[in-house]
Amino acid sequence: MDKIKEIEKDFLRDDIPDFGPGDTVRVYIRIKEYKEDPKTKELVEKVRLQPFEGVVIRRRGDGLNASFTVRKVTQGVGIEKIFPLHSPVIEKIEVLRRGRVRRARIYYLRERKGKKARIREKR
């Protein structure tokens, strides 16, 4: 078992900030695109950063298996994205706001909108 842990250690990232449920974060995802080069007409790989901003509603797992879910509401539609915490696709995670919540998984946000979906800031 220890040897497996050692292997997993190689893939763990140490540049992840400390954040938890209730916090508002911005996750930058690396997206690969294949675009045609106007001169050579060849497909060139381009990496684009796409930010995804929202509230962390849960963190689960540990080690390489850890992941977190970010929820945001766009045009009245709730969008949730689950990211593996140690995924190489994540360029960086910015913590924008620390929220004070009283549960580890704030799924109740799904049933609320507008003023009721507010989260108090941590002092």
Add this chain to the structure above:
Amino acid sequence: MIGLIGRKLGMTQIPTKDGSMTAVTVIEAGPCYVLQGKTTERDGYNALKLGFGEIKARKLNKPILGELKKIFGERESYPALVIKEIRTEDAQNFKPGQELKVDIFQEGEKIDVTGISKGKGFQGVMKRWGFSGGPKSHGSKFHRKPGSIGQHTEPARVWKGKKMPGHAGMKRVTVKNLEIVKIYLEKNLVLVKGAIPGPNGGIVVLKKAKERSK
């Protein structure tokens, strides 16, 4: 085409370049030592006898100990916990005592892994052979049975080899064309994509893939 004897350590997942996770099996492969080369002239076939894993000399029997002493000299322990023959055509290129490590494989290469599958005990026909069984409800009284096992007065018997309930698992299974995701040479570890037969800690044999997968 040579191979290695190894031990299945367990499974985990590692990220790939495109960001998705891949399930991998961690195998401790080698170091194996050549104990004997078998040739067509003397033995009728070409093979290498390999030893893997340390075992104390006092736990070995005299015929094997005698062979090992000829190769390694007097020692407290010998690499002979598991002794297996691996068929190979270039057996004469190896000499007894030679060490084989995971560097005989490359990352990205396909290998075949052979092991003894986990024993399942006495199992019905659905688990053992994948029969579909019957409906679970709607008044059905036919759930996990095999159904008819033969024809009529002709042949008036059950064919030999008919798939029936019995002992499942605990048999030799080979999984072919598994991709090597990563190799740790100094730790003697191989990471293989997907699952391999047997429990964690089970002995497996790794060989270069015989057939190319399409």
